[in-house]
Amino acid sequence: MFKDKLKKIRKDNNLTQSQFGKVIGVTGAYIQQLEKGIKKNPSLEIVFKICNKFNIDPVDLIDSNSELLNEFINGLDENEKDEVTDSLFNNEFNKIANVLEDNGYEINRISSDGYDIVEILKDDCTISEMLEVDFVNNGIIMVDSINKFIRFSIEDFLETYNNLGKSKNK
CATH class of the missing domain: 3.30.160 (Double Stranded RNA Binding Domain)
Structure with a gap:
């Protein structure tokens, strides 16, 4: 799930939620909501910021059954x-x-x-x-x-x- 992948990326980079948020231009509280699954679908802009900053392929970050995937595929x-x-x-x-x-x-x-x-x-x-x-x-x-x-x-x-x-x- 996206929330688990996000948390793994953050922990693999030894960042707090607040530090991770600053890197991609959002608050630590927003990262916490994503990791807990309270917010399920960040914008593609956020996904691409994460992918660019941490050198990750968007396909590896986006779940195969998510709304994000549909949004991502529409532009291809x-x-x-x-x-x-x-x-x-x-x-x-x-x-x-x-x-x-x-x-x-x-x-x-x-x-x-x-x-x-x-x-x-x-x-x-x-x-x-x-x-x-x-x-x-x-x-x-x-x-x-x-x-x-x-x-x-x-x-x-x-x-x-x-x-x-x-x-x-x-």
């Missing part, structure tokens, strides 16, 4: 629009693939009969095959599910571990 010719949408699609694909790979899955892209297929494997066994577009469209749900499972598993482990420690001390 057809070739540029195709480039932006391809870049966003590949960014989303890579984010999803990285999360799955970090959790022990292997992701293969296969072209077959004019279709782009994604094969998901675990321990050299095919778990699923789907169209690449379905992988990206449903990927956010998959990633959320994996993250919830991992958080649950870690929290469950810690709770069990802590309870064992308490019972041994009695």
Whole structure:
């Protein structure tokens, strides 16, 4: 999400919200509202200031499902629009693939009969095959599910571990 990307840029540059705001010509309070999601869509002018000051591609900063993307794309010719949408699609694909790979899955892209297929494997066994577009469209749900499972598993482990420690001390 834009708010998370903005916060990461600011923190990676070791800036407070106030300092970051000064760099791009807005207040620290405005940056705080963006980071908390109170203000969701800054103007393209602000986006381009952030991109120029911190050497970031606008495609990497703008979320693929945001109003900002529509505003950004409206000013482009057809070739540029195709480039932006391809870049966003590949960014989303890579984010999803990285999360799955970090959790022990292997992701293969296969072209077959004019279709782009994604094969998901675990321990050299095919778990699923789907169209690449379905992988990206449903990927956010998959990633959320994996993250919830991992958080649950870690929290469950810690709770069990802590309870064992308490019972041994009695």
